Amino acid sequence: MIRIERGSIYTVTAKGAYTGKPRPAIVLQTADLRLESIIVLPLTTDSVEESIVRVGIPPSASNGLRILSYAMCDKISTVPVANLKEKIGRIDDLELKKIEAALLTVLGFSD
Structure with a gap:
């Protein structure tokens, strides 16, 4: 099994x-x-205002995205590893920290 990085x-x-x-x-x-x-955490390209439940991820060479996308922090999903297909890229540490902060709020862990 390959190592799938956070x-x-x-x-x-x-x-x-x-x-x-x-x-x-x-x-x-x-x-x-x-x-x-x-x-x-699924991504969407639907244009929405960035909020605590939508963290914007601008396209970059390292993340492989071609258009501004939003992490849907209120749509946490569990999927079989077999359903992971092509690796597109990786978000940077600052984007991951923003997502972590949003998840703390969404899950009620920041109270």
Whole structure:
């Protein structure tokens, strides 16, 4: 099994309420856990105002995105590792910190 790094962006092909079509998603789960499933955060290109539940990820050479995308911090998903397809890239540490802060609020851990 390959090592899937936290913060990496993969195309995910899982069927679910918010993952019905192939879409990029950020890996949230630590690489130290090698389970059959993995926790991801889907991305959208739907133009929305950045907020605590939507963290903007501008395109860059390192993340492989071609258009401004938003991490949907209120749509945390667990998918089978087999549903991770092409690795697109990786977000930078500052973007990961913004997502972590948003998740603390969304999950109620910042109270």
